[in-house]
Amino acid sequence: MHVSFNIAADLEAAMQTAAFTAGLEPGAFSPELRPADPRHGDFQANGALGYAKSRQLNPRAVAEQLLATLPRAVRDAFDVNIAGPGFINFRLKPATLLAWLNAYDSAEHLKSGAATFYSGRHYVVDYGSPNTAKQMHVGHIRSIIIGEAICRLLEFCGASVVRDNHLGDWGTQFGKILYGYRHFLDRDALERDPLEEFERLYKAADLACKADPGALEESRLALVRLQQGEPDAVALWQQVNQVSTDVLKPLYTLLGVHYDHFLGESFYRDKVGQVYHELTTAGIAEESQGALVVFHPEHPRFAQQPFIVRKSDGASNYASTDLATMVYRVEHFAADGVIIVTDTRQNDHLEQLWLTTRKWFAATGRRLPEFHHVTFGTILGEDGKAIKTRSGDPIRLKALLAEAEERAFALVTEKSPELPETERRDIANAVGLGAVRYADLSQNRSSDYIFSWEKILSFEGNTAPYLLYAVTRIQSIFRKAGFDPADAAATAGATGPETAGEITLARKLVGFATVLTLTTAQLRPHFLCTYLYELAGEFSTFYVADKVIVDDPAVRARRLLLCARTLLVLETGLNLLGLRTLARM
RNA sequence: GCGAAUGUAGCACAAUGGAUAGUGUGAUGGCCUCCGAAGCCAUUGAUCCGGGUUCGACUCCCGGCAUUCGCACCA
DSSP states (O other), X not given: OOOXXXXXXXXXXXXXXXXXXTTOOTTTOOOOEEEOOTTTOSEEEOHHHHHHHHTTOOHHHHHHHHHHHOOHHHHHHEEEEEETTTEEEEEEOHHHHHHHHHHOOSHHHHHHHHTTXXXXXXXXXXXXXXXXXXXXXXXXXXXXXXXXXXXXXXXXXXXXXXXXXXXXXXXXXXXXXXXXHHHHOOHHHHHHOHHHHHHHHHHHHHHHHHHOHHHHHHHHHHHHHHHTTOHHHHHHHHHHHHHHHHHHHHHHHHTTOOOSBOOOGGGGTTTHHHHHHHHHHTTOEEEETTEEEEOOTTSTTTTTSOEEEEOTTSXXXXXXXXXHHHHHHHHTSOOSEEEEEEEGGGHHHHHHHHHHHHHHHHHHTOOOOEEEEEEEOOEEOTTSSBOOOTTSSOOBHHHHHHHHHHHXXXXXXXXXXXXXXXXXXXXXXXXXXXXXXXXHHSSOTTSOEEOOHHHHTOSSSSSHHHHHHHHHHHHHHHHHHTOOTTOGGGGTTOOOOOSHHHHHHHHHHHTHHHHHHHHXXXXXXXXXXXXXXXXXXXHHHHHHHSOSSOSOHHHHHHHHHHHHHHHHHHHHHHHHTTOOOOSOO
């Protein structure tokens, strides 16, 4: 029996065929196939309701018609019934469940099943993208974690992905650092910890600029000199960037993120002239108060609120470089889609960027890519305000991750004191970093969320420790049974699921395909998290109800198959989210 | 002032316009001679307010309210 990875897609196509055969008006019927409440089925088609309503028909009668013309293959694979006002419910038969479980038996096979979703599509994902001359703090973590998960998900679903770190390495902060370097430099401090000193210089200069217009003016001029290529300024700028990336890279390594490129704003410094020229020539940009700006008359707000493309002192800003970046990504990387992962505070900027890009590309005959601004909210402390240290400074990312590992180590030591310390350290790394990561991904990214160590490291609820624990329990079963989880001998001759626990678990496993389509379509990793949490829950229920290691070889193979596939889907899913899984903890 | 995001049990979070709004925590009561109880089962409790669209609204539209954020040379 052949069974597709994404069963829903086949079913949807079959429904269209049935509609045609049944003589429903062509083009007017949409199956509206959705995952169903498990009490009703695995999928439900709601299309009969809308179709019937618009044509003054009885929706149940339309559903009956569709049901009568369903292809034979659908009836073989599903139990089908009509319920309520005209919902058509499809429930996977045990034989179909078994066929799917047999077909998708490895990460490679799951991936090749999913690869049709985005096959041949090229995406550039811009995430992380910190400013240089600063330490990374908690504020940077969401972009890194969400961005990386999106990259992995798209790749798994067949896309080719370019990971681009669009460093903020060319902005106004350099004018201030140049100013600070000239007036406040502490050479010993620079020697000891250069990044620390550059950050201090920036802050000192920033304060000076707020207090003294002369300082502000000097900083601006310093930036212009840098952007004009003055050697002293350029040398200092290079030093700052070198020091910064030296500090950034180990953090990315710790987080398992490997960028293909670090094309920061400065990379585009020789490409902004073309932007000014084309926008002016096309009549999209205009001079206003000495600056080059774009207004969008058709827009209620951006008709008045300018998109400043070149500052009045001639310097570029992030609008200039972002526009140049858009062209580079389409022309150099042949991007079909551009995804930028930043917090919601940049909504206006990115909306203006996109409005401008559309007009500009139309005027110059360029191909317009898909554009997704993947936004996210702020991480809050337990007081409901933006998270900070007690002294009011931002929490450094490095310190946060170290604390996560430390707290996880204490927990593991408490729960499993018998394990050797090196293993407990390793577990603490996976659990601690996984907990931070999962906390960020498991909630809808558009909301702010409250960060609590107690909550994210809890073994109860939708957390990394709970999911990692489910993985280790399954591993433990295989250890006890004397098989490697990937060993086909363990599950040879397995028949379809029979008990309530087995069937529920198997149905959930098949749902992996649906959740991948939903997660990538909306670029919201929390859909996958919710799914994995539910899967782990179904496994726990099954685990209590149905003993796996039993004498009857048929029952044992059948249940080991479910264990093996649950392990596979949990590990695959968690890896897509960037979590490392464990054999024991 | 204009705009955006958010508003769901005491608390923290789910719900691509579908059927009885799910889960964790908390509280209460059960389940280990049995594969890891870091677990499982059960009870308890909620859609900010007012209109509208729809066969059907937490979801879409309009008007309020609340919180957070953004709005001419930071990114």
